[in-house]
Amino acid sequence: MQKKYSWYSLLKAGLNDQDWDQAIPLIQPKSKYDVIIIGAGGHGLATAYYLAKECGINNVAVVEKGYIGGGNTGRNTTIIRSNYLRDEASSLYEHALKLWEGISEDLNFNVMFSQRGVYNLGHSLQNMRDIERRVNANILNGVDAVVVDANEIKQQIPIINTSKNARYPIMGASYQARGGVARHDGIAWGFARAASMLGVDIIQDCEVIDIEVEEGRVKGVKTTKGEILADRIGCVSAGHSSVLAKMAGLRLPIESHPLQAFVSEAMKPVLHTVVMSNAVHGYISQSDKGDLVIGAGIDGYNSYAQRGSTKIVEHAAAAILELFPIFSRVRMNRQWGGIVDVCPDACPIISPTKVEGLYFNCGWGTGGFKATPGSGNVFAHTIAQDKQHPLAEPFHINRFTTGGLIDEHGAAGVAH
């Protein structure tokens, strides 16, 4: 039986190291559910949680081919912000950011959400014009944002190189004080535990190998743990979305690419905020453990291999050293890749499909971690009502046919 965490339960279990209850039970699937969610990343688990909590649908299974949070949720650099340019995008990400602000309490699980601020650097006059335009749009949309100049950046981050002689001199930045980072596996385990306490079955080591469709309606899935039936299925499988779509006879406007990150050895606190630069392409923060967390760009080729090219890592390292020469002798500890689902307009698809009862939530690409609670929230309502949540409406897959793209790619000026 799962118990509510409290300071008393944590202290007691911490002292005798025995009273830890299992966070989620290991279970076998039932033969039928009201809703099946494919993929137990943060987005899939959040979807299940909000289905149970806000939509009155508790008979839900989340099926995961590996272990929970083992996909991009557990591989990302955890930058959270909502300062996107387009109204549609900033409303969605701001919805998520507001949920982040109360999530640890809501889930009874410390996800270590830390609003340490996010700087998006500009290195040219055009960068600065784009930054000003985006900050103005943010303010009109009620999203906190300011433009800061190079002197203010230097005051806040003394180790950054604001020399005018740099190859790409820093001219200023946008700053979102409410942005920050969170614990990647914390959000997965938090949603999983809270969902399972509401009756959701989380089934790991259970790969979907086919989606059964009968007369245009979804019927269920074939998995490595047998057949599971459901009238409604939500697909939240990030880099593998095209593979699952194909099982249902669908195509998506998505391509899968490797995205890499790496961390250094742990060190004393040296960087208290998040710094991103799209122009030189690198982004960095320091985790609570003390390691520098550095993100790179994508490889241009398609891949499902969860690894990318060394030249991409080299490029990101060069960009970080350009900004922080002081890190030149820091030793790197680990490096990895995740497979991201990239949409032509760099915006997600949160949508019903041509197959009745089959919904897709994908295309978050290189920047979906920040959206985790908001994405699950609007997707749960979309599935429960068989009608898109108002915030999800602009993200219908039909936009690629009507031309109603949400051009966030160049617009936001940053990838993550």
Next chain:
Amino acid sequence: MLLIHCPYCKESRDQSEFSPAGEAFIARPKSPEGISDEEWADYVFYRTNHKGNHWEQWVHTNGCRKYFLVERSTISHQILQVAPFGARNSETEL
């Protein structure tokens, strides 16, 4: 890192000389006025994104600057074959 054989230069060179240029065999519709919005969307935006052996285009950016075809596994990254344009027009047809 990949070692890519350019069918024009007839040499295997480091990946950093090349740039990927997307899925191969996506043909522009023959009668652009005659097709539906769905067909246009499929041509412009929708992709196969195949997991497995996949035909794609690369360009020898820092070499001969020519485009060519590569069959590569998106699971292992292993390159199975390369071909100049015109050698084939689809996965099956030679």
